[in-house]
Amino acid sequence: MRARVSVALLAGLVALTGCGTVPASSSPVQITQVAEPPGDIGIEALPPVAGASAEEVVRGFVDAMASTTRNHPVARQYLTREAAAGWDDTDGIDVISADYAPVASADGSVTVTAGLVGKVDGAGVFSVGGGQAFTTTFSLVEQDGELRITNPPDGLLQLEPDFARTYDQVNAFFLDPTGTRVVPDPRFLVSGDSQATALVDRLLAGPSTAVAAGVTNPAGGVELRSNVAVDQQVATVDLTGLPTGGADGLNVLCAQLVWSLDQLDDVRAVRVTVDGQLVDLPGVPDVQTVDDWASFDPDAVPAASVGHYVADGALRTVTAGEAAPGPAGTGQYGLVSAAVTADAGTNELGTTVAVSVAGGTSSLLVGPYGGELAPVLTAASFTAPTVSATREEVWTVRDGAEVIRVPTTGSPQTVSATTLPGLGPARVFRLSPDGVRAAVVVDGADGGQLLVGTVVRDDDQVAVRDLRAVAPDLSQVVDVAWRTAASLVVLAGAGDEDGTAPYAVGVDGWGLDPLSTAGLPAQPTAVAAAPSRAVLVVAGGTLWQLVAGTWSTLVRGQGPVAGGSPFYPL
Incomplete structure (x- = not known):
């Protein structure tokens, strides 16, 4: 037995x-090869050639650092014997753009300049480069008749394509x-x-x-x-x-x-x-x-999580534009945005929190899904409410600076977010499906900027901390939604072109990729997403969903449905 x-x-x-x-x-038995496999994976490191120039030696060293052979023996051949013995190749990775330039100076040194894509620490955690430039200078001397590097910085220097080829996220x-x-x-x-x-x-x-x-x-x-x-x-x-x-x-x-x-x-x-x-x-x-x-499951979504949106002040579902049940679906509240909680256990929708605007005043309304909604707060503005799948509560930002948490069975509470006011007015605030992270769009000098922070809970105290840029290459960010617990869909400036386009990006900033715009009648202005659900956008005042890489109407074969402020209950 x-x-x-x-x-x-x-x-x-x-x-x-x-x-x-x-x-x-x-x-414990000593664990070997924790960080590296026993041999190269698709990249062959080439040793120095006789008579190589200073620039060629530096290029060869950078290329050899892309090898995954333990201890990088070939890369060490580009160093002096003293430098090779002292170089620590385990102290993280600087990932740089592939179009780097090594330039030799009169004193024999070589300066490498590139765009900093990001840094990876010893635990494998990636931090986005933030648009910074990377610069380092290598000193070389002649040893045994060949030029060799004397001052390699600890850690690895890798080109983005090499890093993407040899590392998995x-x-x-x-x-x-x-x-x-x-x-x-x-x-x-x-x-x-x-x-x-x-x-x-x-x-x-x-x-x-x-x-x-x-x-x-x-x-x-x-x-x-x-x-x-x-x-x-x-x-x-x-x-x-x-x-x-x-x-x-x-x-x-x-x-x-x-x-x-x-x-x-x-x-x-x-x-x-x-x-x-x-x-x-x-x-x-x-x-x-x-x-x-x-x-x-980090990406579980209740079956009841059907897309909703607002049209003519009324709450509707993406199912052929049907009105949501109760007075919210009639338009009597004059809604401009909303969020709904969902119970995975009962597969029922729970609480509706919505924003209405009348006479220049915004009101935050709360009530059961399908039932009467009552005002709980007023302000000049509220961001569209947001929910997570782990707690019965809804969050919003009042007047661009005050983060508000509304428990479905309690009174609204202010959430500590001490750094947010200094970053600019917040116009989008989205909780991740697990409620541990928050994506925020703040207005800055270059338009909307995307930040991601961590939700910290200590007894009854709740805070949003460590707000950091995860897509600094994007400008004029308009909206953001959580596609999974670890990835986002962002509407932002479309590179060198005018207008806005959708992008996908990881929560750490890695893997910024454009999504298709095929089929959209105009640039997108709002987005909704959830795990295992089709991405929704508003374009030209109508709702569109991403299916097999192409945007289509909510009901295939039928015309577009007018509306805005899409969301998925969680």
Whole structure:
């Protein structure tokens, strides 16, 4: 009979020090190749050629840093012996534009200038470059008759195409404060056989600084005993150092591991062991998949989440433009925007929060979906309300500066967002599906700017912190929506062209890509999105949905429906 670690045994590991079959703990085995695979992946590093000029040596060094061979032995051949011995190639990555220029100076040094795409730290966390220029100067001397670099900066310098070819972006998943969803924390890992081990290592090390204050990590303090083994698409994760406790902590840890590893191409299921013994959780098979932890799905959307919009002051659904039930669907409130909560358990829509405008005054209205709405606040303006799938509350920004949280069973509360007023008036505020992040569009010198911050909850205190630009290359941002828990759809200035176009971008700023505009009658002015739902935009005062890369009307074969302020209930 196979040895197992049961929930009861996990709760009492400390008391079992005398048991030969269930050790209380064991020393972790040294984990090798955590960050790098054993060989090159698609990029062959070429050694220096005899008689190379200073510029050629620097170019060769930059090219050789794209290799994934451990310790970068070929890249070190471009350095003096002293520099090669002291160079630390593990201290993060500067990702630069491919059109960099090495320019030699009269003193023999070479200055490299490029656009800074971003930086990747030692934990694989990407930070967008923010439009900065990258400049570094290499000093060279002659050694054994050849020019060699004396001062390589620690870390790697990689061209954007090389970085994209050799690194994969995956998520380490942590837990939202309600304990109901895993929250993505994007990381970049080298492609290859060691990726599963590297990902679990990042997970156990904890969340990135940007999101740490908004999530919990039940895996804290746990260690890997050995490398993660993958056989026939089943990853075996052997842990040690689990804290004592019951099934809840182990359940969440398994959910984190399974959701994280499921992203890898060669993993379809996970076997979790503790000190070499298989975990035994009630109702959970020995080999676990995301289906066993579906309740933690970071992108779950209730079936009742049908697109809504506002037309002529009335709340409507995208189903052939039908009016929403109750007085909100009649137009009597004069609505300009709205949001609706949804209950995944009952598959019913819950609370409606809407904004109406009359006589130059905006009112925030709250009430049950399909029922009467009552005013709870007034102001000169409110941003369109926003909801997450994890809490019964709605958020908005009053008069461009005051973030307001409205619990569906309580009174409105001001949320601390101390840095927001200094960044400019906020005209869009969107919670992520898990409620851990907020995307904000603020008015600045160059028009709308997109920021992403972290929602931090401490007892009864709620704050939005660490607001940071994630798409600095975009200007004139008009609107934003969450496509998934880790990605956004943005309406912004369309490069060198006039007007506005849709873009997709990761929550960390990586992967800024234009979306199609095929089929749109005019430039888009508002956007709505949700996981597993079609992206909606307003263009020319009518509603359009993105289907198979082309924008179409809400009902195929029928004309466009007039309306604005689209959204999905969550």
